[in-house]
Amino acid sequence: MQNQDLDSASGSKIRVKGLTKQFTSKGGTFVAVDDVSLDIPAGRFFMIVGPSGCGKTTLLRMLAGLETRTSGSIEITRGDTGRPVNSMIFQGDSIFPWMTVWDNAAYGLRMRGVPKADIKETVGHYLDRTGLSKFAGSYPHQLSGGMRQRVSIARAFANDPEILLMDEPFSALDEQNKTLLQQELLRIWDETKKTVLFITHSVDEAVTMGDQIMVMTAQPGRAKVLIDVPFERPRHVLELRARPEYGELVYQIWDSLREEVQRAQRVEE
Structure with missing residues (x-):
């Protein structure tokens, strides 16, 4: 490429x-x-x-x-x-089952070494925009299929590709x-x-x-x-x-x- x-x-x-x-x-x-x-x-x-x-x-x-x-x-x-x-959102579940909603959404930013304050602001924004703020501490198995895809969307946009x-x-x-x-x-x-x-x-x-x-x-x-x-x-x-x-x-x-x-x-x- x-x-x-x-x-x-x-x-x-x-x-x-x-x-x-x-x-x-x-x-x-x-x-x-x-x-x-x-x-x-x-x-x-x-x-x-x-x-x-x-x-x-x-x-x-x-x-x-x-x-x-x-x-x-x-x-x-x-x-x-x-x-x-780029970031990719797949057809099926692609979030980490052992991580909370918050940690899934923050994953890409943490891997890039983004400062904690910026991660908090960015992840908070996209969890709010996808209606997931109340579920930040939940795990994927506690969510519906639609909510898990919302996590994928929040993670992708938070990573700012x-x-x-x-x-x-x-x-x-x-x-x-x-x-x-x-x-x-x-x-x-x-x-x-x-x-x-x-x-x-x-x-x-x-x-x-x-x-x-x-x-x-x-x-x-x-x-x-x-x-x-x-x-x-x-x-x-x-x-x-x-x-x-x-x-x-x-x-x-x-x-x-x-x-x-x-x-x-x-x-x-």
């Missing part, structure tokens, strides 16, 4: 060119991601949707540095070099908790304007949250179409979904995605 200074001519926070990932096993070579290129400005809330097995998570893991690429390039324009490049990577963080939640967490995430993002890459299977979620949506093809995963989301911010989740133009955009994206979902199903049969 290549880092650039802020005066980079590209003007991008993330620039991906021809990114490809192949896995080799006894059965042969499997292409998970094929020739994907992206250009994402700073502060963009970027959504990726696609059928199961299209390489969405593999793409995100390459951006996080958790997976090596077969070919292509990833360039990230750094801002404050004292901050981490330049880029936030989210891999279907709300997929295991019921609709009520999902809607509440979508609204909370939008509210916190409105304050910070971090660059976000968010993977989802849900077209509704992509339109609700994103500034831009990339639809990926069935395996091997390629960029099929890039769609701008025209809705103003700040957004209220339920009010937005009641607008007729919201339904029209959801239909447009689903129409682009339908063929890929059907192709993915045929491969699985």
Whole structure:
């Protein structure tokens, strides 16, 4: 992965060119991601949707540095070099079960050697913003699934990364908790304007949250179409979904995605 200074001519926070990932096993070579290129400005809330097995998570893991690429390039324009490049929120529970809510949220800051007074202020702020202040001394096993994901969100924002990577963080939640967490995430993002890459299977979620949506093809995963989301911010989740133009955009994206979902199903049969 290549880092650039802020005066980079590209003007991008993330620039991906021809990114490809192949896995080799006894059965042969499997292409998970094929020739994907992206250009994402700073502060963009970027959504990726696609059928199961299209390489969405593999793409995100390459951006996080958790997976090596077969070919292509990833360039990230750094801002404050004292901050981490990225934090990742996973689909399942990723908080430490032996730590309290407070200690989980403070973990990244402590690892970076941030002064205790700054940790107290920052963690306190994000626990308050995620509705977890009363549970600061609780352990993960004492929390619901939705509350554990709130801890993940608080920890990620408290660590103050330049880029936030989210891999279907709300997929295991019921609709009520999902809607509440979508609204909370939008509210916190409105304050910070971090660059976000968010993977989802849900077209509704992509339109609700994103500034831009990339639809990926069935395996091997390629960029099929890039769609701008025209809705103003700040957004209220339920009010937005009641607008007729919201339904029209959801239909447009689903129409682009339908063929890929059907192709993915045929491969699985």
